[in-house]
Amino acid sequence: xxxxxxxxxxxxxxxxxxxxxxxxxxxxxxxxxxxxxxxxxxxxxxxxxxxxxxxxxxxxxxxxxxxxxxxxxxxxxxxxxxxxxxxxxxxxxxxxxxxxxxxxxxxxxxxxxxxxxxxxxxxxxxxxx
Amino acid sequence: xxxxxxxxxxxxxxxxxxxxxxxxxxxxxxxxxxxxxxxxxxxxxxxxxxxxxxxxxxxxxxxxxxxxxxxxxxxxxxxxxxxxxxxxxxxxxxxxxxxxxxxxxxxxxxxxxxxxxxxxxxxxxxxxxxxxxxxxxxxxxxxx
Numbered sequence: 001x002x003x004x005x006x007x008x009x010x011x012x013x014x015x016x017x018x019x020x021x022x023x024x025x026x027x028x029x030x031x032x033x034x035x036x037x038x039x040x041x042x043x044x045x046x047x048x049x050x051x052x053x054x055x056x057x058x059x060x061x062x063x064x065x066x067x068x069x070x071x072x073x074x075x076x077x078x079x080x081x082x083x084x085x086x087x088x089x090x091x092x093x094x095x096x097x098x099x100x101x102x103x104x105x106x107x108x109x110x111x112x113x114x115x116x117x118x119x120x121x122x123x124x125x126x127x128x129x
Numbered sequence: 130x131x132x133x134x135x136x137x138x139x140x141x142x143x144x145x146x147x148x149x150x151x152x153x154x155x156x157x158x159x160x161x162x163x164x165x166x167x168x169x170x171x172x173x174x175x176x177x178x179x180x181x182x183x184x185x186x187x188x189x190x191x192x193x194x195x196x197x198x199x200x201x202x203x204x205x206x207x208x209x210x211x212x213x214x215x216x217x218x219x220x221x222x223x224x225x226x227x228x229x230x231x232x233x234x235x236x237x238x239x240x241x242x243x244x245x246x247x248x249x250x251x252x253x254x255x256x257x258x259x260x261x262x263x264x265x266x267x268x269x270x271x272x273x
Binding site: 019020021022024025028029031032068090091092112113115116 | 152155156159161163164167170171174175178202205206208209210212213214
């Protein structure tokens with residue numbers, strides 16, 4: 001996955017978030033923190049799964065997802081067969097909240113609000129920076 | 130005092146009185162020529178969301194039987210947007226609010242809702258002044 005991104009020289013990130021204020025912040029951070037990032041957005045877990053399936057293998061290099069959303073939570077995305085690296089993003093940060101994401105198949109977790117530092121760490125972790 | 134000085138003094142005061150935290154500085158740093166209205170956009174979203182959520186919370190807590198899960202969900206939402214804009218006082222009040230939701234305490238929730246309302250509208254007023262001053266600094270007349 002990381003090799004494919006390097007060849008494309010563009011990192012494709014899917015942000016799964018139902019609230020506009022968090023999407024606006026994420027857009028600005030991705031624009032500012034890293035060059036060559038294409039951001040797609042989905043408002044529910046179900047829409048995220050649809051985008052991944054429609055995009056084909058390797059459609060995204062990373063999915064950053066909120067937890068609780070209408071229709072389908074971010075926690076349910078992995079269970080729908082998505083293999084892309086997933087990072088949970090939530091303002092619920094107690095150990096049980098983080099465990100919920102990890103047990104549901106997320107590869108990492110970062111607390112809201114997203115920041116430049118957190119984003120750089122995440123992208124480096126998955127060899128996308 | 131020039132609009133620029135008034136703006137700087139207002140923002141400094143908002144930090145000094147605990148209304149804002151470092152996250153607001155992060156927003157300011159994200160504003161650049163490619164996104165000249167970024168702070169205004171985020172602040173406006175927060176103000177609209179906050180007003181809507183407070184209204185929903187008031188309705189839910191006015192019912193004879195309170196659905197604390199729904200109340201908690203709205204408070205969670207307000208906490209998240211407060212954190213994203215750097216609204217420290219509102220965010221901290223939301224943390225207390227959620228504890229009363231967990232305890233299923235209607236009285237606690239009602240009292241904390243009032244505190245949230247006060248803190249939110251105090252911040253909203255200052256944000257509105259901030260945006261007006263920014264308009265003046267950028268050479269636009271204030272909105273009426």
